[in-house]
Amino acid sequence: MYAILDIETTGGKYNEEGITEIAIYKFDGHDVVDQFISLVNPERPIQAFVVGLTGINNEMLRNAPKFYEVAKRIIEITAGCVIVAHNAQFDYRILSLEFDRLGYPFERTTLCTVELSQELLLGHKSYSLGKLAKALGIPMSNRHRADGDALATVQLFKMLLAKDTEKKIIQAAVKSFPKRNMDTKLKDIIASVPSETGVYYMHNVNGTIIYIGKSKNMKKRLTQHFTSDNRKSKQIQDDVVEVTYEETGSELIALLKENEEIKRNRPKFNRALRRTNFKVQLSHYIDDNGYINLKTERADPTKDAITTFSNTMSAKAQLERIIEAYVLCQNKTIMHGTSGNCFNYTIKKCNGACIEEESPEVYNLRVQSFIQKHSFENKSMLVIDRGRKVNERSVVLIEDGIFKGIGFYNLNHQLNNMEILRSIITPMDDNRDAQHIIKSYTRTKRNLKTIPLTELVG
Known part of the structure; x- marks a missing residue:
């Protein structure tokens, strides 16, 4: 589904423009299935040359809806659509700018009919909409008005779809056309980072870490x-001027x-993990009849908690x-708390x-089995996961229920000695988020x- 649009603006300084008219035609690849056309009060004066070009003046817009009054309709008609426009970079920038002013992150994939025309319709002296329409026999009315230009773009796009028989160019255009122009710096950064599991660090010109992420x-x-347009x-x-990274192989690592490095470095663009990230825990107690609840x-x-959850909904589902x-x-898990038998009975x-x-002794054995498996209380063990290479594994060390740190070891050297183990472990803080991450994972x-430490020697 496509949202083919055209926007008229006030003109003026870059990123200070406002929308004066917008037309959107929802196109399913064959027919227009919905449309939205409206003048918009930009709440700022229109440049004189724009008035001469479009015929839209300040008086015409005095009683027109303001952008926030049409924003919901724009979101609805473009939802799930690729935005198509003639010079899409301009139209999408203006639309995103207006949503930014509302504090709403408007994000859509885009296609530019100028670029597609240059690929598919070779030999034209000009790829402006007016001259292309004339050369291709596309009827145009209301030139330089949003509805007329958008309708012409619909017809042009139909022609482009027909010309693109293998669909390769359009697919490539969707994939490669960014929501903002990426300069060489950002492209080079992306090229330097592998498609592997790990942690990446964004640095500013001073070398300071401004963002830490994992993927x-x-x-x-x-x-x-680097292609997102949110604020x-x-x-x-x-x-950002540089990105460094560390491969981990394991998502857990x-x-x-x-978690550790955000809390230590407190990068300016990381906020969520500076605070504790889970809200709910699972605990247990023995009731008057001797049952573990x-x-x-x-x-x-x-x-003490058996395990933790990000929120109440997650806790209930688990x-x-x-x-x-x-x-x-169910009555012993505080899910219903009714008197008499539970529904599951x-x-x-x-x-x-x-x-x-059922006696408490028999029932409690199953509860204890669950607790033993998921609680770290008094446990000393290793959690073994993937490494950075085929012949490597990662390890998380838990001693007496306390998270000690992480490390990597080579499969050619068996991990069976506590002295060796401690030498490869990078110490980390045993905070609530670290416990939550390990338990959830x-x-x-x-x-x-998992390997109990009792199996190691030395």
Whole structure:
């Protein structure tokens, strides 16, 4: 689906322009299926030469809707669409500028019919819309008005789609046409970073780290940073002069490094991970009848937790899976808290702890099995994951329930000695976010390998 549009503006200094008229035709590749055309009060004067070109003057716009009054309609009609325009860079910049003023991150993929015409319609002396339309026999009315120019662009785009029989050029144009012009600096940075899992560091001209991120594909993530038009991304694009990176192989190691290094370096464009990032924890207690109950509660660093969750919805979803996997009673997990039997008992998915039909001793064995598997309390172990190379593995060290740090080891040297282990570990802080990251990762990655420290010697 395409949103083919044209915009008329006030003219004026770069990034100080305002929209005076907008026309959008929603096009499904065959027909126009929706449209929106409106004058817009730009709340700023129109340049005299623009009045002469378009015929739109300040008086005409006095009672026209302001941009914030049409913004919702523009969002709706362009949702899920590729924006198509003749000189799309200009139209998209102006549209994004207006949304930026509202504090809304407007992001769409774009296609430029000037660039496509230069690729598909060879031999024209000029690729302006008026001259192309005349040369191609495309009827035009209301030239230099948004609706007339947008309709002509619809017809031109139909012709371009027909000419592009293999669809290669259009696909390449969609992929390569950025939302903002990327200068050579940003292209060179992207080219220098591999498509691997790791942590990347953006530096300003002084070498200071201004942003730290992690990704399973660092090149792809940097491309997103450098082609995005939201306010934060544009600030990063202006400030960054170099990106350094560390491959980790393991997403767990990348998450832990990102968490640790953001808290240590406090980069100006990282905010979320400066604070603790989880809100809910799962704890347990024994009720008056001797049954172990599980309960979710607000995260509290003074209390022991079995595991942690980002939010209440995530906690509820995980608790439902835990109940099913360990055949636990809903009334003993504070999910219902009703008197009498729980619902699962009626459908034979609970063995009757809710009505004391199942003894606490038998029921508690299953709860303890869950706690033992997911709690780090008093545990000393290694979490083994992928390394940076085929013959390497990463390791996370937990001692007495405390996260100690991370490291890498070569498969040619078996990890069976505590002295060797400590030499490869990079120490890290045992903060709540680190615990949350490890618990969440080990809970969701079923094939992750863990080794008790008791199996090591020395």
